[in-house]
Amino acid sequence: MGSNSAASISDRFLETAADNLRIAKILVQMGLDPNNITYDTLLDRLLEIVLANITLANMLALVGAIFLVATLLMHTIVPLRVASMLGCMFFVAYGALSGNVGAFILYLLLLPINAIRLRQILNLIKRARIATEGDTSLELLKPFMTERRYRRGDKLFRKNDAASEMFLTVTGTFLVKEISVELPPGRLMGELGFLTPNQRRTATVECIEDGQVMTITYEKLLEIFFQNPQFGYYCLVLTSQRLLENISRLEGIIAQGKAARQTLASDDIA
Structure with a gap:
């Protein structure tokens, strides 16, 4: 009963729509009679059109469209480029089979562009990984x-001084006075000043044993930072390690303070 009622409502709606001249033309182009249109005849005709257009070329275009739409939903570049390349490959095949020269040329050109960009991104990731395994950026x-x-x-610099350069120790020993940490040869110092607002x-930092350092200005450092992703990532890793060391050292000081207070409390009780 409900289905018959819905079908009759649909038929009346189609009859009303068929009275519109523009819609009537569309129905004629679809091979339907605007004066005798029903829900069933429209559904059957649409099904015929779909089945008639199921070809290998159209199926390839459908799969290609799915991959290209998927790129809009991706948050990372590598899978986005891979999906885009796959979509382009399916559209190239569609253009070749259907004789659509425009689609064939367009996606044939997009394919190597995506491949080049993907290779650049993979090389960038590779260099970033290398940067975490050693100090190769120091040679740069x-x-x-x-x-x-x-x-x-000699004082290399004092706390709260304006920072304009970074140092690399070559020989000698240097002391970070606030935290009583000695810096042997091969250590960077002054990099935090480069990153602070x-x-x-x-x-x-004070020299406690005659030594030699290499210096570089922040202006030159900033230039290299943007030109070389490997060095940029190395700076981030170095800064993170330095901050973690400071946190660990602070936790040790807090633990020593707690132990000292507990000892004093025990002595008072005794």
Whole structure:
């Protein structure tokens, strides 16, 4: 009863729509009689059209469209480029089978562009991974650095001083006074000032054994940072390690303070 009622309502709606001249033309183009149109005849005709157009070329275009639409839902670049390449490949095949020269040329050109971009991204990821495995970026810096020597007792910089350069220790020993940490040869220092918003020194560094350092200005460092992703990622890793070391050192100081208070409390009770 309900289905018959719905069908009759649909038929009346189609009859009303068929009175519109534009809709009537569309129905005629579909091979339907606007004066004798029902829900069943329209559904049957649409099914005939769909079945008549199920060809290998159209199926390839459908799969290609699914891949290209999927790229709009992806959040990372590598799978996006892979899906885009697959979509282009299916559309190239569609253009070749259907004789659609425009589609064939368009997606044939897009295919190598996506392939080149994918390779660039993979190389970037590879360089970033290499950057976390060693100090290869330090070799990159040395041609841009200037040699400087310090004697025992010299201050390289003081806490809250304006920061304008980064240092690489070559020989000698240097002391970070606020946290009593010695820096042997091969260590970077002053990199945190490069990343702080106001570019101020976060600690005082003093030479405690005559030595040599290499320096590089932040301006040159910023230029290399943007030109070389490997070095940029290395800086992020280095800064993260330094912050984790500071947190670990702070936790140790807090633990020592708690232990000292507990000892004092025990002595008072005794």
